[in-house]
Amino acid sequence: MRSLSVLRLRVSESADLTPTVRRFVLRDPAGLALPAYEPGAHVVVTTPAGHKRSYSLVDPGGARPREYTVCVRRENDGRGGSTSMHDDVTTGTELLVSAPVNRFPLLPSPEYLFIAGGIGITPIRAMVHRLRAEGRTGARLLYLTQSAEETPFLQEFDGPQDTVHHSDDRGLLDLWPYLAEPDDDVRVYCCGPAPLLRAVRAMTAHWRVSRVHMEQFAAAGSGFSLPFTAIWAPDGRRVEVPAHLSLLAALRRDGIAVESSCEAGVCGTCRLALLGGEVEHRDSVLTGSERLSGVVACVSRATSPEIVIGPHGPSRRDFS
Amino acid sequence: MREIRVRQNIHEHVHAISGAFVVKGRGSVRELFVHPVKGLGAQPLDRVWLRPGGGMPNDRIFALARPDGGHRPGTRTGLSKKEFFALVSDHRLAGLDTHLDVESDVLTVRVAGHDVLKADLGTAEGAGAAVRFFTRVLDLPAGTAPVLAREPGRRFTDANALGDGPMNWLTVVNLASVRDLEARTGTTIDPKRFRANVLVDGLSAWSELDLVGQEFYLGGVRVRGVRRTKRCAATEVAPGTGLRDLPVVTLIQRTRGHHFMGIHVEVLTAGLLEKGGEVVVGSAPAGQRVG
Known part of the structure; x- marks a missing residue:
């Protein structure tokens, strides 16, 4: 089972709803129906600049939707995802979009x-x-x-x-x-x-x-952050990960280059191979079986004092 | 360590008991708390009278027992904390601001500064209202409800499972140990997470763990350290929010190699325990017990 199936969709409409919020309608270039979704679902969009961002679908959805509509608020102080959507996307732009995921489902109630x-x-x-x-x-x-x-x-x-x-x-x-x-x-x-x-x-x-x-886009976890030691398998170096830094940030601080994008546990770009130790998985991208051998470095943390990690290698399944 | 002969003016009964009591450390009582309902809010006190073998007056005199558990009205033996709803399992309770007036038995619950329950637990009507209220907060299914437990002369401390003596032990937390844990882990730890009766300061970090088996003074009260307090997930809950946000037990384990924070003490003499009171730890010469 793939963690996120990826669609290549074309922007069929884009328009400003407010001075800072822009609406984008995404359709299959061949006009095919898209994977189903229900209210509360979101998709992960890869922006033209390469960021991966979660956006809620603003329509009620259904079994065979013809389009996905997202609204993006421009965050000038953000990390660039929303500005890329505003500045780099026009009608006709093709974008990589994940199939919808719903972590905020509408449950029955009087x-x-x-x-x-x-x-x-x-x-x-x-x-x-x-x-x-x-x-x-x-x-x-x-x-x-x-x-x-x-x-x-x-x-x-x-x-x-x-x-x-x-x-x-x-x-x-x-x-x-x-x-x-x-x-x-x-x-x-x-x-x-x-x-x-x-x-x-x-x-x-x-x-x-x-x-x-x-609703919380960042994947649910205990919210706890504990210090631990990550052992980087390629050269055996020990990287201390303090409570206030992510595994990703600690590796980078130590000069280990790890690609990333959303840094919220939804895109999987910073996935690493998990070679030893116990991990609390806080991402929303890896499947149960993938979690046995992988860890998403931006959000997940060790629950054992040490973990052994390495590059994810050839089987990576992100969008790049 | 510099050992100082006890000064005349510290505790008259220190002298009365043993002129050979050698002071090894001093500190002070910073805060006092009573938790009248197990799992609910801490209520600060300025002073409290203690008596030998007695516990913290009004501490954990009520509890919300699990309906399918071991507690029945009239139960006179101690039960495990698993038999009760409490923060270890029901962290949302900490999101409630609660106060029990120990004179009137009126329990007041506030949410975001507004009263949401005012119930006289001494009446059937008030107890019923409280049970309905907590059934909802605990999100219990239809047909089940917590049992409002109160047994005169008994208290629902965690240590009550060990016996009637332990039931009355007080808990003491050393603020220096909490600060040390903060410094070692890069975290901020509200000492109220430990829900102790007595917070002390001025002693060296973690030295309180060595007071088990020793007698010392909390203000005018002589106590004996009887047990290190092993911590559970209740400490992971942030006071006032009801969120589990910090893995305190694991932090202690990682940095100290154990699960303890603070100690239980047994009250040996009658006396007044007050905020600001002096804490005096020391030892008698070998082979001689204090007192």
């Missing part, structure tokens, strides 16, 4: 409370559209942005169940009135910047944890 912050609207939009298309009521949306100008899809969310709140006008929205009364018949879905996720997590401490769903 009612929903969706909380989206900024570009976090992307998976939430897919969910709200799916439910409303089915004629479902009880899908309440809180959409938190800075300003009307910076609100993608603003015109879509003006119904009685929608609250669009701009912090430039009215400060931060107090979420407590919406979360004060835990309700087992409501599922909360939240996607947005880390402070919003923290706030919602704190304010749902008295809810059933099974009713609270948070």
